[in-house]
Structures are given as structure tokens and as C-alpha cells.
Amino acid sequence: MADGFDLDHHGDLEVGDGLVDLAVNVRAGTPPGWLIEEITASLTDLAAYPRQDAAVAAVAGRHDVSPDRVLLTAGAAEAFVLIARAFRPRHAVVVHPQFTEPEAALRSAGHVVDRVVLRPEDGFVLDPRAVPADADLVVIGNPTNPTSVLHHADDLRELARPDRILVVDEAFMDAIPGEPESLAGASIPGLVVIRSLTKTWGLAGLRVGYVLAAAGLIEQLAAVQPHWPVSTPALAAAIACSNERAVAEAAQAALDIERQRAHLLDSLGPVPTYGLPRGPFVLVHVEGGAVLRESLRERGFAVRRGDTFPGLGPDWLRIAVRPEDVTDAFAKVWRDLTT
Template identity: 65%
Template sequence: MDAHDLRHHGDAEVRDDGAALTDLAVNVRANTPPDWLRDRIAASLSGLAAYPDGRAARAAVAARHGLPTERVLLTAGAAEAFVLLARALRVRRPVVVHPQFTEPEAALRDAGHSVDRVLLREPDGFRLDPALVPDDADLVVIGNPTNPTSVLHPAATLARLARPGRTLVVDEAFMDAVPGERESLAGRTDLPGLVVLRSLTKTWGLAGLRIGYVLASPDTIADLERAQPLWPVSTPALAAAEACMEPCALAEADRAAHRIAADRAHLVAGLRRFTPHGLRLTEPPEAPFVLIRLPHAPQIRTRLRTLGYAARRGDTFPGLDTNWLRLAVRDRATTDGFLNALDKALSAG
């Protein structure tokens, strides 16, 4: 039996006991969705009597990535895409590169697949060596930037995993939080078997609305679409997708990515003060969260909760143990409050 709880997610850290906690466990950007996006979603409610029509949103996503519409599939969040891939693709040897978001492996196992793992190591900075992936793997899943390690793999490194007869799934749920979306493979059509997943729930604060999309070859998109139920994406979610593809929204997302980078640097600088306590930070972080290793992390996490802060436990991710914590990047005032709480939690021990 796998010791890792693949279905544990950060929201459980906030809901566990009903306490009013400052949330550093969930990777959704704070103070979202913005008012203009709320207004667009609200305006769509007048059309709820009609069945959802995803054509405009699908065309908007395609145009944003310079692709034809037959290379785009809208989904109820990126998580639905993992289920569709697990059910629709006929694969013999799926491989998931860990540590990473656990839902892809959970979906594959639920669909009856036996899943192999490639475990990246802390001494290597959790960075990928393509030679670690078995040659006969016909499905490879990897995140970029990766949850929870915050590692951004070079696009050229990931491209080396693509080959005829293999489906390469790159989860780019957090790529729009990377300034310039450097190292993204979205929009690439030259790599055989490439499937890129995107989520709109993180940057725009739409986790409750469920909206994401898949970019892949027309044949793969058709296979996944056949596995979807009818009208899988709601009218409000379609309105949000179309709005988030507009140039002004993309510019806002890029500005947010730069703010996140600055706020992350502030958090990293503060965390480095605790290296005498044995804290180790996975560097350089490139996502809107950081991964730390801390002796006695479960006790520290409990003390942080009593001080009003929720951190994401790391032991549910294959390749990590109980001494790992993931921390979402927040504004500087929130980070300073957390760092003070961490100082108290460590001093109490």
C-alpha cells in the first residue's frame, strides 16, 4: 500500500479544524478574482438557461497560443484533464516524475494503470535528468514549474523526453506565474506526442469555478473530447476563459507574475535567516510557492497553526518525507507575519 496520500491537497490544511488561519497552504493567488473578472462572470449568468457553448472561449485560447482550435480542449480545471488522459489513452507503461502534483498518478491508478515513478532528488535540486525516464515509457507526466518543488525545468530538457510513440504530458498550471512564461512548451507543434495542460484557477482565483485547457495534436484532442461528458465546462467558466485570454488580462497576469517574483524573493531572504535551525530551501524557486525542509516539521507546522498560519505538509508527495513543507508566496506584510510566527515556533522547540 502506498504510504503517500495522493488525494490530499492544500485546501485540507485550511479546512481541517475550522480555525481562522492565514493561508500559506493553497497556491491560488490571494485577493482574486479581480473585480473586472467577477463582473464578466456575473454577466454570463443571464445565459444560464441555454446549454454552454464553448466555441468562443476555445477560439480565444487557440488565438492566445497561436494554434488552430482543433488543438485546444477546454476542461473543468486541469484536474479533469488528468482523468481524461488516464481514461482515453491506451498506454502500457505510464511514468510520473515526482515530486509533483499527485492527481495525475491518482487518476492513472483509478483507471487501472500500473504507474512507475521517477523520483528526483534533493541533492540534484529536484532537477530532471531525461536519462532517468525509462526508454519504453509511453506516457510521461511532469510539472513545469513543478508543484511542490518550485523547480522550472528548461524547455530544451523537457523536449528531450518527446519521441514518436510516447505521450509527453507537461503540466503548466503555474506557468502564467512565471515572468514571460519562459520555458513554456505551450504553442509548440513540432514535438511528437506533446500534451500541455494549463489552469486558470491559480493566477485568477477561480478554483471554485473549475476551468483549464489542454493543448495537443488534433487526434489526441479528439480522443480526450470523446471521453468527456456533454457540456463539461459551465457557461460562467467559459466566460472566464474568454476574458482571461484578452490582451489586457494577459498583461495583468504578467504584472502579477513580476510581483510574485519580488514577493518570493522577500520570502526567500527571510527564510534564509533560519538556516542555523537546519532549514533548507529548494533553490532557485520559480513558482508562487517555495519548498523547505525543516527538522521536526510536523511539530513546527502544528505550532504555526496555533499561531494562525497554515502550511502545506510535504509528506503526501512521493519523494518527500514528513520534514518538508510547502509555503505559498504572499504579500510582504503577510510574509513578515509568517516569518515572525516561524521564529516563535522554532524558539518554542
Template identity: 60%
Template sequence: MSLDLGHHGDTEVGPGLIDLAVNVRHEPMPPWLAQPLMSSLSDLKAYPQAEKATAAVALRHGRVSEEVLLTAGAAQGFVLLAQALRGANHPVVVHPQFTEPEAALLNAGHVVDRVLLREEDGFRLKKEDVPDDADLVFVGNPTNPTSVLHPAAEIAALARPGRVLVVDEAFSDTTFREGVAGEPESLASRRDLPGLVVLRSLTKTWGLAGLRIGYLLGPADLLKRLAAAQPLWAVSTPALAAALACASPTAIAAEREIARRLAADRAHLLRRLGEVPKVTVAGAPASAFVSVRLQGADKIRLELRERGYAVRRGDTFPGLGADWLRLAVRDTATTDAFVETLTAVIEEQA
């Protein structure tokens, strides 16, 4: 069955709707980020210069600047990989996950092989799921839309000479584990794994989806190839200011605190969903969203829309289907009101 790989959560949002469809945090911008962004507007007469922001991102992840490539959003990173690595013989995308990697590969002329993770396994990746001869592999961690966080060791075991392993960590800064100082299961600082490319986004936690800023981390020689496929001055001056600010110790400490609070809000959402009849939560959610299975989800989504809630349909994700929805984690009051509405809709349609 052909899926609409270009469908994204923003398509679900509309005037007057409470947004549970887009995985972007809804909070005011902190002054340490707003001020550099506003100041950057006075520099727009000059072409963007990425050196300072690149160095700051490299320092954050214990790398050198040559191992960082700033991009106009994480999605641009998928396009660069697909275009620059046209010589790949066996590209593999691990699903269910964000659909842009496969869309970018197909648009670049690749023949894509899908690895479908199973609900009965909690949508957890096993290294033996990936074919041995795959030379370009895409996997999300934590994975959109299932919110599953795979063990770093399991993903690291996929790295090998002759293979480019792309790990989409766009939501890594949303993860939290008690007693762990940084981002659990992240490979962003691993420089010892052959062919590892880690993709990151700054748009989720800091509400910068409209600014378009992300980056790739990986071997310098490979990133040089990707940079050659990138348009000149691809990252704007305001986006560079955001990258510089978000790599600061202040930003990193704020991210960890936001992730801690998000974990509490997610736990509340999961408790409330556990009270709803006929709803099954996918895997063990670890990020800013959860996926749920319920019969007739396609009709329920439309009824929720009539009652003021936008949720993300699941049938455009390979490996899911019409009985799946993705829900963004919001504050407890929003969750409580939504769960009451969802329960009423399910009961009415029973």
C-alpha cells in the same frame, strides 16, 4: 509506503487561519473578469457553448481550435488522459509533483512507474531520468510542490513518436524572468513536438478555484480522443466566460505584471527564510510557492496551526517526507509575520 495522494492544500485551511497552504492568489477580481462572469449568469438557461472560448485560447497560444480542449479545471485533464489512454504500456510520473496525475492513472487501472528527482540535484529533471520505453510521461513545469522551473529544452527532449508527453503548466503564468516577454520555459505554443500535451489552469492567478476552468493543448487527433471521454457540456457557461476573458490581451498583460510582482514577493520570502535556522529551501523556486525542509516539520506544522498559520504538509508528495512543508508566496507583511512565528516555533522546539 502508501501515500495519501488525495490530500491537497485546501484540507489544511480552517477558520481564522492565515492561508499559506493553497497556491491560489488572494486578490480582488478585476472588472474585466468580474463583469463577464456576472453577465454569464443571465445565460444559464442555455447549454454551454464552448466555441468562442476555445478559439480565444487557441489564438493566445498560436494554435487552431482543434488543438484546444477546455476542461472543468486542470484536474479533469488528468482524468481524461488516464481514461482515454488506458492502452499505455509504461506510464511514468516524475515526482515530487502534483499528486493528481498518479491518482488518476491508478484509478483508471494503470500500473505507474515513479521517477524520483533528487534534492542534491535541486530537484531538476534530466532527460535520462525517464525510461526510454515510457509511452506516457507526466512532468510538472514549474513543478508543484518544489517550485522548480525545468529548462524547456530538457523537457522537449523527452518528446518522441509513440510517446504522450504531458507537461503540467498549471503554474506557468506565475513565472517571470527579467528580459523575457512571455512565460519562461513554457511549451504551450510548441506544435512541432510529437505527442506533446500541455495542461493549463486559470484558477491560480485569477482566484477561480471554485469555478473549475482549465484546458489541454496538443495534437488534434489526440485531443479528439480525450474529448470523447469527457462528459457532455463539461465546462459551465460562467467558466467559459472566464476562459474567454482570461485569453484577452488585457488579461495576458495583467498576468505578466502579477508574475513580476510575485517574483519580488518570492525573493523576499526566500531572503527571510534564509535567516531562519535549520531551514533548507528546495531547489531554485520560480512559482507561487516554495518547499522547505526542516527537522520535525510535521510537529512544527501543527504548532504553526495553533498560532494561526496553515501550511501544506510535504509527506504526501512522493519523493519528499515528513521533514518537508510547502509555503505559498504572499505579500511581504504576511511573510514577515509568518517568518517571525516560524523562527519562534523552531527555537522553542530545539
């Protein structure tokens, strides 16, 4: 617990036997068959130690950067741990509400962490001036989990300083059509962009993600990373998810998610939301949210509690975007309980 918030609580803890999962932000129906085939084919190479060269080159090509600006990781979670180990900030700041793993990793490494808490009445929109000028490590999600708000790239660029590490968690960026505010591949001093293959491709159990940063920062992160951190099957997934076919499929999936999110919001009725949701989930505020969440569980649906995110409380719930038929079944129960 940190100041009353359970930073180690994640959506998978909400899911149980027989419950429809609207708590975990992994795209439904994944991984696709062709990706399973690529991963399965790699199993014949398990006797050899993993070689990253091809996967690094594939990710570098995907983002049009040189391979020395790519670090493969065992999911985005490992990237946050490496950041906490590699850098020694005097004043670390995490912008909340957001994914709690970055702050948890920094605290576990012994760093003192300050919070900049965005307000619902401002639509959870970032004002760069709210970040202390002397902060030498700043972490922000884009789009942000759990608010689903997409920050403007120009506002994030305004956070960059020559003596500051700016960490932008883009784990959900490929779920937004065109990735309009992405900084992946941008040449900004101190910028560290984190990406995950978990959300779009349904690979939470495989643990694969990557960091994009200047070569010098990549060297610092790699220096505190264990040998062979990414398994052979995960490397195969990184290669497969970086080719033109996969990028095109992800782009179509982002369009599908946009349509499904609009359907979810329409189906929920007049429930308060704050900010413009752009990710594959929505954050809602409802009186008696904690009781409602338990009632939803009793009726077969798991949603994510909001009170473990700094800046939120028990009346906030995060709901994952799902195909229309799943949303329709959920919305019927939701309306029964809220009207």
C-alpha cells in the same frame, strides 16, 4: 494510499477557520473585480446549454494555435482524468515529487504507474535519461508543484518520442515572468500541455482549465469527455482571461510574485531549500517539520505538509508566496518557533 502516500490529499485540506492560508497556491486578492463582472454577466445565459466556440477561439488566440488544438476542461483535474481514460499506456511514468492528481487519476483508471523520483541533492532537476526509454506515457509538472523548480524546455523536448504521450502540467507557468520554458503551442509529437486558470485568477471554485495538443490527441480526449463539461460562467472566464488586458495583468502579477517570493525567502532566514524556486510557492526542509506545521496552525498559519508527495517526508513544508505584509507576520511566528 499508494505506497504510503496519500495522493488524494491537497492543500485545501490544510486550511481552517481563522487560519491565514499559506497552504493553497492561489494568488491572493483574486479574482479581480473586472473578472467577477464578466462572470456575473454570463449568468443571464444559464438557461441555454454552454457553447464553447468563443472560449476555444479565445484560448487558441492566446497561445497562437488553431482551435482544433484546444480542449476546455473543468479544471486541470479533469484533464488528468481524461488522459487516464483516453490512452492505454503499457508503461506510464510520473516524475515526482509533483502534483499527485495525475498519478491518482491513472491508478483510478486501472493503470500501473512507475515513478521517477528526483532528488533534493540534485536540486530536484530533471535528468531526461532517468526516464525509462520504454515509457509510453510520461507526466511532469513545469514549474513543478511542490518543488517550485522550473525545468528547461530543451530537457522536456528530449523526453518526446514518436510513440510516447508526454504530459506537461503548466498550471503555474503564467506565474513566471515571460513563461520562458513553456511548451504551450509547441509542435512536438505526443505533447499534451495542461493549463489552469485557477492559480493566477483565483477560480478554484469555478473549475476551468484547458489542454493544448495536436488535433488528433484532442479528438481522443474529447471522445471520453462528458457533454457540456464546462459551465457558461467558466467559459466567460476563459474568454476574459485570454484577452490582451488579462495577459498583461498576469504578466505584472508574475513580477509581483517574483518580488514577494524573494521577500519570503529572505524572511525565513537560513532554512534549507533545494533547487531554484521559480513558482508562487517555496519548498523548505526543516527538522521536525510535522511538529512545526502543527505549531504554526496553533499560531494561526496553515502551510502545506510535504509527506503526501512521493519523494518527500514529514520534514518538508510548502509555503505559498503572499504579499509582503502577510509574509512579515508569518515570518515573525516562524522565527519564534525555529530559533
